[in-house]
Amino acid sequence: MNPYTKFSTPLLIGLPLLMATNLTGCESMQGVFSPPKPEGLNTRVYSANESSNTVTVMDGDNYQVLGEIDTLNYGPHDLALSRDGKQLWVTNLANGRVTVIDTESRKPVASIYTGTRAHVVALTNNNKHAWVANIADNTISIIDTTIYRILGTIPVGKGPMGIAFSRDGKFAYVSTQDKMVNVIDTTAHQVIKQIPVGPNPHFLTLGPDGRIWGTNTGSNDLYVIDPTTNEIAATIEVGPAPQQIAFALKGTAGPNAYVTVAGLNKIVVVNATSPTLSIREQIDVGEGPNGIWANAVGTRIYVGHTKSNNVMAVDTGTSQVLATLPVGRKPIRVVASR
Amino acid sequence: MAYSSRQFIQPHRSSFTRAFSTGLAGLVLSLGLFTASTAQAAGEAVAKAINAIGEFTVFRTDGIQEQLEGKGSLPLYEGDRVTTGRGSQGLMEFTNGIQVALNEDTDFLILSRWESDKGTTRILRLATGEVWVKTMGGPKPLEIETPVATAAVKSTEFALKVQPDGQTTLTVVEGIVEFGTAFGTCPIRTSTISYGNRGKKCTKPAPTNVSPTIAWTQGIRQ
Numbered sequence: 270m271n272p273y274t275k276f277s278t279p280l281l282i283g284l285p286l287l288m289a290t291n292l293t294g295c296e297s298m299q300g301v302f303s304p305p306k307p308e309g310l311n312t313r314v315y316s317a318n319e320s321s322n323t324v325t326v327m328d329g330d331n332y333q334v335l336g337e338i339d340t341l342n343y344g345p346h347d348l349a350l351s352r353d354g355k356q357l358w359v360t361n362l363a364n365g366r367v368t369v370i371d372t373e374s375r376k377p378v379a380s381i382y383t384g385t386r387a388h389v390v391a392l393t394n395n396n397k398h399a400w401v402a403n404i405a406d407n408t409i410s411i412i413d414t415t416i417y418r419i420l421g422t423i424p425v426g427k428g429p430m431g432i433a434f435s436r437d438g439k440f441a442y443v444s445t446q447d448k449m450v451n452v453i454d455t456t457a458h459q460v461i462k463q464i465p466v467g468p469n470p471h472f473l474t475l476g477p478d479g480r481i482w483g484t485n486t487g488s489n490d491l492y493v494i495d496p497t498t499n500e501i502a503a504t505i506e507v508g509p510a511p512q513q514i515a516f517a518l519k520g521t522a523g524p525n526a527y528v529t530v531a532g533l534n535k536i537v538v539v540n541a542t543s544p545t546l547s548i549r550e551q552i553d554v555g556e557g558p559n560g561i562w563a564n565a566v567g568t569r570i571y572v573g574h575t576k577s578n579n580v581m582a583v584d585t586g587t588s589q590v591l592a593t594l595p596v597g598r599k600p601i602r603v604v605a606s607r
Numbered sequence: 608m609a610y611s612s613r614q615f616i617q618p619h620r621s622s623f624t625r626a627f628s629t630g631l632a633g634l635v636l637s638l639g640l641f642t643a644s645t646a647q648a649a650g651e652a653v654a655k656a657i658n659a660i661g662e663f664t665v666f667r668t669d670g671i672q673e674q675l676e677g678k679g680s681l682p683l684y685e686g687d688r689v690t691t692g693r694g695s696q697g698l699m700e701f702t703n704g705i706q707v708a709l710n711e712d713t714d715f716l717i718l719s720r721w722e723s724d725k726g727t728t729r730i731l732r733l734a735t736g737e738v739w740v741k742t743m744g745g746p747k748p749l750e751i752e753t754p755v756a757t758a759a760v761k762s763t764e765f766a767l768k769v770q771p772d773g774q775t776t777l778t779v780v781e782g783i784v785e786f787g788t789a790f791g792t793c794p795i796r797t798s799t800i801s802y803g804n805r806g807k808k809c810t811k812p813a814p815t816n817v818s819p820t821i822a823w824t825q826g827i828r829q
Contacts, residue, residue, distance in 0.1 A: 376723065377723065378722060378723045378724070379720065379721065379722045379723070380720065380721040381720050382718045382719070382720070382730070398789065411789045417720060417722060418720075418750065418757055418759065418787075419730075419752050419757060420756070420757055420787060420788060420789040421754065421755050421756065421757075421788055421789040421805070422752075422754045422755075422773075424754075454806075456806065457805070457806035458755075458789065458805050458806045459805070459806060
């Protein structure tokens with residue numbers, strides 16, 4: 270079956286019928302296939318503010334800052350939110366620890382040393398483990414998300430930068446500074462393949478098409494890995510210093526990949542519904558766009574700006590900025606509840 | 608809430624202090640003179656090395672190296688890396704009463720985890736080598752991490768050995784050790800042995816004669 274057909278425009282128009290088919294497994298676009306919940310009630314957006322040592326909590330529907338949480342560590346860099354939205358995992362680049370935040374009380378409940386320069390964190394698909402990439406140790410630490418105990422360490426290539434899991438959870442993909450994406454067999458905790466990508470590969474994420482999407486921040490392009498072959502399936506130039514990727518809709522069009530391109534101060538929108546990639550549009554945003562995340566239904570994207578220290582909410586239907594929220598210094602990562 | 612002063616440095620930092628320390632950390636990182644965990648070195652000692660045979664070296668987080676020769680009292684701090692050379696051994700005692708002996712060619716980091724409801728758990732991250740551990744004076748939370756497994760104890764005596772490929776061997780002399788890999792956990796009891804391998808659950812405990820396993824500790828514990 271062609272994996273792209275399920276995201277074609279006619280199918281999205283027939284949304285109720287599509288929901289009845291019980292399609293599942295789309296990380297970023299899960300809300301599209303979930304029972305409808307009233308939009309405007311409970312989207313929580315979080316930014317990791319690397320130079321403030323804090324996480325800002327925002328109401329993603331009413332565009333308000335709700336509070337700021339001290340991570341009790343140094344250099345919060347990446348965020349991972351549990352599927353139920355109750356646990357927020359924060360890497361702290363400067364002192365190599367991970368902070369676990371209880372989102373209900375908005376307080377840290379655990380601090381775990383993983384390794385030198387803890388960079389990114391990703392939760393396994395069942396949320397039982399948190400995988401943390403330690404740049405200077407060239408390792409991935411695996412943490413039990415219930416008891417916060419490190420259960421193992423996987424050696425990977427030089428300078429692990431990004432982590433994403435395949436849709437079925439059988440593979441983990443880890444980008445490394447040696448211009449590779451390492452493919453890890455999650456049942457054996459072994460690197461089984463290295464895929465050459467490009468200079469300074471950074472962010473990685475699972476796309477709604479089941480493919481792994483990544484950016485080469487050191488060059489101008491993004492790439493897509495086909496998990497059935499573990500080969501590069503497509504690449505496209507998007508502009509200087511591409512950073513992170515989120516998936517959202519523009520009316521009936523999409524899902525689209527929304528890529529923060531720091532060198533342009535723009536979001537570059539890439540068609541994610543066909544095997545070949547093409548740019549649909551570019552959206553002007555603030556200075557130094559980096560972190561980006563979409564709401565569960567794919568109608569809003571939230572963009573963090575590391576130079577202007579704010580998060581913008583963008584309506585993907587009109588590509589207009591709806592609100593600009595001041596957050597802590599250098600908001601480098603943004604996530605939102607599902 | 609009880610914070611470990613060395614985990615978080617100061618849980619309630621003032622804006623000025625935070626800004627200053629953040630700036631300082633940035634400066635330190637950019638200069639590349641110290642590791643990012645330098646700040647964690649400040650604070651109270653968490654253990655002391657009290658005996659060494661041969662080469663027993665402590666690597667501080669700021670790059671300073673110190674050695675203990677024979678009996679003595681060398682303070683150890685969170686973040687310290689402790690190593691022994693070929694044919695060497697060491698003995699250290701944590702402030703909460705846990706004794707740890709290091710066999711030859713051993714390399715570990717002294718770490719901790721903080722939890723709001725449980726406080727601080729002492730952690731030893733064993734890269735290679737062999738340690739013997741005995742908790743004294745009641746239950747003491749302690750965990751030993753290896754590349755493929757973790758042993759968690761409260762009141763016990765055991766030995767743990769790590770091969771270069773990460774394979775971990777746990778021998779429990781007395782008590783119960785919660786021994787787990789990312790693929791499962793099993794309680795290991797007195798006079799039994801279990802193995803942890805990458806990508807697998809720890810093996811079922813098998814009876815063993817523990818005396819030969821810990822015979823190497825006799826010299827250093829005297």
